[in-house]
Amino acid sequence: MSEHVHYDVDEGVATITIDRPEKRNALSYAMYDAIRDGVARAEADPGVRAIVLTGVPGQFSAGTDLSQLEKVEAETRPEDRGEHADGRHWFLWSCTKPVVAAVDGPCAGVAVEFATQADFRIASTQARFSWIFVQRGLIPDQGVGTWVLPRLIGAQWAKRLIFSGEFIGAEQARDIGFVLDVVEPERLPQAARELALAVSSGSPFALRRAKALINDGQSRTRDEHLQAHVVALTECEQSEDHREGVAAFFERRPARFTGR
Incomplete structure (x- = not known):
């Protein structure tokens, strides 16, 4: 794994933790690949029944590391565009095991696309969510926000969040159906684990x-x-x-x- 992405398994639950707090857990391409590799590793392990994606306390992820993005945007990166078209970025959505996103602090950009792919989202009272893409001259880059999000919360709310890029808090995210439950920050790891175990106890x-x-x-x-x-x-x-x-x-x- 990347030095900024950790992978642990305990009692059948694989936890993938983003750990780059000095950059608000902004994702480099190496970190993105490490998350994808972690999901593939959990998928292939018969001892893993569920996956939790989270960040270090107080930080889920501010999204893509824009300093790295700036270096490559001059190139069209057609190979990446091919991945956008064939769904390879949807590795959390296509994972056959239950995926829980445990969100504490900001969750924006590509990170909120990850959270949207998860089967369940549980948030701390400090969590905030933003589909900031339009404010950067983009659309939700994995296509998740424009396809999955309207099916979760309805087209009207999806349009409001994507068009405005505004942040919403955990309580509002729960009220519109994006988040399943809201807990205090210190309770989040255990609550996510309990949910992962509960939804993976069957066949x-x-x-x-x-x-x-x-x-x-x-x-x-x-x-x-x-x-x-x-x-x-x-x-x-x-x-x-x-x-x-x-x-x-x-x-x-x-x-x-x-x-x-």
């Missing part, structure tokens, strides 16, 4: 399919969704996890899921 096999159906269903017709649903349900019915879940019910014991 990994079934969870992967449920997440895909929910995420992909936003761009499918009802009939397309039901076709995908039937395939996923059949796979679940034939899985080892389903047999284990039924056996555990009748034997009155906790299920021991393997993800198969």
Whole structure:
């Protein structure tokens, strides 16, 4: 990992921590790659059931390190534009395991795009969110703000936040449906961990399919969704996890899921 991005696993929860407080956790390209590598590492580890993305206390991330951005904007970087078109920047959204963004302090720019990709957002009372892109002559750079955000909070609120670039606090973010819960800063790490454990306690096999159906269903017709649903349900019915879940019910014991 990068010296500014740490990766730890404890009891099945992988925590990726952004640690560059002197720059308000602004993300260099190396840090961006380290976060992506951390998600891939957690995805590939059968011992990891959920992921928490967070920052050091008081800082989630102010977004991209603009000093680095300035050096490369003169080049068109077509290879990166290709990544924008094929969704490779959506690695949190496409991760098959539950992802929790635990936000303390400012969360802006590409960092708020990361948070929007997460399955759940939990914020401290100090958290603030901004889609600042238009104020920098850009649009939300991963395409997440213009596609996922309206589906989370509605088109009207998404337009207000993206058009204005204004910061909103944690309570307002919760009120409009962007944030699931708000806690005191000292409570945030434990609250995020508890949420990660709660949403990953079931069958990994079934969870992967449920997440895909929910995420992909936003761009499918009802009939397309039901076709995908039937395939996923059949796979679940034939899985080892389903047999284990039924056996555990009748034997009155906790299920021991393997993800198969």
